[in-house]
Amino acid sequence: MIITFPDGNTREFAEGLTGLEIANEISPGLARATLSCSIDGVHSDAFRPIHGDHQVTFYTFKDENGRWAYRHTASHVLAQAVKRLWPETKLAIGPAIENGFYYDFDTPETFSPEDLAKIEAEMAKIEKEDQKIERFELPREEAIAYMDKLGEPYKVELIRDLPADAIISFYRQGDFVDLCAGPHVKSTGVVKNIKLLNVAGAYWRGSEKNKMLQRIYGTAFEKKADLEAYVTALEEAKKRDHNKLGRELELFTTVDIIGQGLPILLPKGARVIQLLQRFVEDEEQKRGYLLTKTPFMAKRELYKISGHWDHYRDGMF
Incomplete structure (x- = not known):
């Protein structure tokens, strides 16, 4: 059987050899390192016999x-x-x-x-x-x-x-x-x-x-x-896990009835957020950013234009 390798080289081997046996004929070191192989792109056991002409790639621990x-x-x-x-x-x-x-x-x-x-x-x-x-x-x-x-x-x-x-x-x-x-x-x-x-x-x-x-x-x-x-x-x-440190530093806690992914900021955590917000606002002002504020609600027509009304009208509060 003719085996083609990734570099394009071909070599003839006895019919029915396993991937490991083929690797060993190339190099005993390669055989020792080989963990699996692919046959025509299909990931396979290196200990299974191979029949016919195929493209074979050997995988070691260096390969995914x-x-x-x-x-x-x-x-x-x-x-x-x-x-x-x-x-x-x-x-x-x-x-x-x-x-x-x-x-x-x-x-x-x-x-x-x-x-x-x-x-x-x-x-x-x-x-x-x-x-x-x-x-x-x-x-x-x-x-x-x-x-x-x-x-x-x-x-x-x-x-x-x-x-x-x-x-x-x-x-x-x-x-x-x-x-x-x-x-x-x-x-x-x-x-x-x-x-x-x-x-x-x-x-x-x-x-x-x-x-x-x-x-x-x-x-x-x-x-x-x-x-x-x-x-x-x-x-x-x-x-350095944020969940561990956040609790130890009394920055936040969680409550099951609210949800584990929805933290409650404690006084120290709220203060950190407050300082960060002030820092960002000061930096925006220094750099000449102009801010706008839009309403939290709008007329029905706006949601019709966006497509939200038809999809979510029955689920809106």
């Missing part, structure tokens, strides 16, 4: 796609660790996101900081086990039966939403299997330097009509130094 595959696998390691520690847990979704990953869980347990430490320790065990990651596919109805047998109702719901003729993909690592489109790295041993950051609530499928799940956020880096630098940056950012 490489980091995505790395952290996506970290989310599966997280899910596997949680299932080991709390087997009754139901799995929802666990994607890679910018700078990290998360996984949503349905469990009667409320995850504590101590639990996160336990989960991290279990994830470290899974990494050391270096479990091979495999992809397999099933027709829709078989996939539903498979997930139903595993007791994963959220996965069943996701599959039912797919077309009847859809081929459903799964990924297996050791005794853990998850519904997933991929791609992933070749084994759990590839993913190192994982840090779980926090737990938050998340409605299933983003709807408040559905059950509230527990979302564990985490991140993972190829190099320990990069992880440490990232965690340090997060800690420094927390110290």
Whole structure:
């Protein structure tokens, strides 16, 4: 088969080699660094066989796609660790996101900081086990039966939403299997330097009509130094968080009945705003700005011209 690379060069390889095997024939160093690849522009597992002539691009941790595959696998390691520690847990979704990953869980347990430490320790065990990651596919109805047998109702719901003729993909690592489109790295041993950051609530499928799940956020880096630098940056950012500082300095507070995004300015905060307003007004006057003031209300005809009347007349006060 003829493989074309991003620089336009082509090379012939034996039929059925995986992306990693092709990378190794080019350079063992490239193979060690490769986390995923793309085949004709489609992001794919580097451990899957390639058949026929294609354009292939390899991704390392320096590439966004490489980091995505790395952290996506970290989310599966997280899910596997949680299932080991709390087997009754139901799995929802666990994607890679910018700078990290998360996984949503349905469990009667409320995850504590101590639990996160336990989960991290279990994830470290899974990494050391270096479990091979495999992809397999099933027709829709078989996939539903498979997930139903595993007791994963959220996965069943996701599959039912797919077309009847859809081929459903799964990924297996050791005794853990998850519904997933991929791609992933070749084994759990590839993913190192994982840090779980926090737990938050998340409605299933983003709807408040559905059950509230527990979302564990985490991140993972190829190099320990990069992880440490990232965690340090997060800690420094927390110290400078405007919400934290605003409360500590007694500038503002919030009340649930008004809304968390609608702060109430306390005397100190109101004074700051007052001084800022005076400063701006003085600067405008120095620079020759001429101000005008318009009414807060107007006749109906103005709103008809703007188009607001037809759209909002039933909702205006």
